[in-house]
Amino acid sequence: MTDALLRARNVARRFGSQVALEPTEIDVRAGETLALIGPNGAGKSTLLSILAGALEPSAGRLERLDGVRVGWVPQRSSFYDRLTARENLELFARLEGEGDPAETAERLLARFDVPADRPAQTFSVGNRQRLNVALALVGKPRVLLLDEPTAALDPGQRRRLWETVTALRDEGGAVVFATQNLEELDLYADRVAILQHGTVTFVGPTAEYDELHAEEVFS
Amino acid sequence: MKRASLLLRKDLRVLVRSPVLLGVLIAYPLLVAGLVGLVAGYGSAKPRVALVDEDHLPQVVVVGGHPFRIQDAIAEVGKNVHLLPMQPGSARRALSTGRVVATLTVPPGFLADLTSGVHSPSLQYQTTHGGISSRVTQQVQALVYNLNRRLQKALVQTDLGYVQLIVNGGRAKFGGRTYDVLGLERMQLLLRELPPSPQRARMAEFARIAGVALAQTGNLLGSTASPIGLQRAHEDSRSSLLSAQVQAYALALTVTFLALLLAAGAIASERDENTIGRLRRGLLSMGELVSAKVALAAVVALALGLAIAVVFGVIVQAGGVAGGEPWQRLPLLALGLVLAGAALGALGALLGALSREARTASLVAVLVVMPIVFLGLVPREVVPVAGWLSDGLPFAHAVRYFAASLYDASPWATVARELAWLLGLGLLFGALARVATRRLSS
Secondary structure (H helix, E strand, O other): OOOOEEEEEEEEEOOEEEEEEEEEEEEEEEEEEEEEEEEOOOOOOHHHHHHHHHOOOOOOEOOOOEOOOEEEEEOOOOOOOOOOOOHHHHHHHHHHHHOOOHHHHHHHHHHHHOOOOEEEOOOHHHHHHHHHHHHHOOOOOOOOEOOOOOOOOOOOHHHHHHHHHHHHHHHEEEEEEEEEOHHHHHHHEEEEEEEEEOOEEEEHHHHHOOOHHHHHHOO | HHHHHHHHHHHHHHHHOOHHHHHHHHHHHHHHHHHHHHHHHHHHHHOOOEEEEOOOOOEEEEEEEEEEEEHHHHHHHHHHHHEEEEEHHHHHHHHHHHHOOOOEEEEEOOHHHHHHOOOOOOOOOOOOOOOOOOHHHHHHHHHHHHHHHHHHHHHHHHHHHHHHHHHHHEEEEEEEEEEEEHHHHHHHHHHOOOOOOOOHHHHHHHHHHHHHHHHHHHHHHHHHHHHOOOOOOOOOOOOOHHHHHHHHHHHHHHHHHHHHHHHHHHHHHHHHHOEEEEEEEEEEEOHHHHHHHHHHHHHHHHHHHHHHHHHHHHHHHHHOOOOOOOOHHHHHHHHHHHHHHHHHHHHHHHHHHHHOOOOHHHHHHHHHHHHHHHHHOOOOOOOOHHHHHOOOOHHHHHHHHHHHHHHHHOHHHHHHHHHHHHHHHHHHHHHHHHHHHHHHHO
């Protein structure tokens, strides 16, 4: 698998008669940040869910380098509302097999400044997203998959998120993020993949991607 | 299974943090159990029966020379039905509209036939089909039976009077005329005054034997009227409210309701909270997910079932109620509670996985609980199909297990059979739920 940490081989997904993702080949390489862009309903979330292992492909297969852990920030928050942030983090730390779940939870709570001991159902949208991101980092993943992660974050939290993402990439990890914010491409993406109607129509360095192409994608 | 136990602990923690939900889940099945008890009690309530007196019965009727208060007799023996005096037209309308479940008519000429003794008079009975009509028919038959017994007593007394007249002699009235009857005893005295002869000796012997034979007639007539009597002994056992059957139904109903709803809601809420995808990423297999929900149902069923059994036992002990040992069989009951909770939890997990969202799952579970329970309540002898369907669901097996484990002198055969059923059904529903969880992540 050369330097690819994750590789999707002809993965496709149907929901009943509806095709969400046509057969798709894509590599997630060590030390890169890959951006997925495309209009709503193009298949970005489906591809990210398949890469995360949260959704089984209808066809094709997903290859993962041995020992590589994957963190996932779904577009919709994914935790237990009646548990506190600390309890959520400790529970998933235990499920991930972390040695010291309490320490992991404490570290992530401090890093993302999430209210620790209030039920998550009382959180604001921003706090929910911060907890969502913190949960993705439980288990020290080498690959981080983010589905429009900054949509509900304030500027300070966005900056902190991208610092985390950049650090993970710089340490030899990989980051894949779906976004509608084209500014984030220039700032953080090394490569871009364009999805339209469930099909990947372009994969290449960000430098090769130009504004006109973007206009076509979203028009 | 360590990961499943982590999820189980999470679910229990969430449940404890929802006291209103927990309270409703506990109170609702107990309320339903009480209502089922009331409905069952309706089975022994008095049905309304119209009484149409077309013969204008007087307060007192003379039957066989004895005064007989027939209206009082009807009122007394009609303790099991609510008799409503009505005119014929009103009674017909009441029967057709269902205000009464039957009509009982005293036809014209009833009294004449009764007092003459020439014909046996008949009461006319009309009822609707189905429902409780068979029970009302039995009660009206009981009413007529009791009337007959009272009349038989009067008629037997009259017959005995005639026998005494033949034996002892005296004055008697027949057809408006008064007769002086000689009687067997006086006949023997007269015979002694006649000159001895073989004919006199033969007639005296006949009078003696006839007197002895007729002296036995009183007892024989009484026996003929009532060959078998029924005496009610003092009751020294549990009341129906504290019966093993009621406790078994209350336990099974509570466990069914709780286990189905909890497991269905808990598995569907994993999708609602979008955690199913996070868990699927190698953190928890779908088999472990189903196991955690089944275990949740089993744990809650055990805790609540034991609490109910303990409360019931305390009531029995404190009330000094006779019959049964509430404490010795608790371990056996606990085993049944766990397995019944698990089997019903597996069914709930299946419903939850098919429903995909918690609100729908809860609604489906509530809708499914009632038919399951009522199928289990229908006697197999009355509707065999209900019995077959009920065999495929855990409720009836739970009822039989609880009743046997609590009070049967030798429960082991029933307990083993029902445990096997519960285990088999639990494994079947668990496997189906495991397959259905594929829908949760799509």
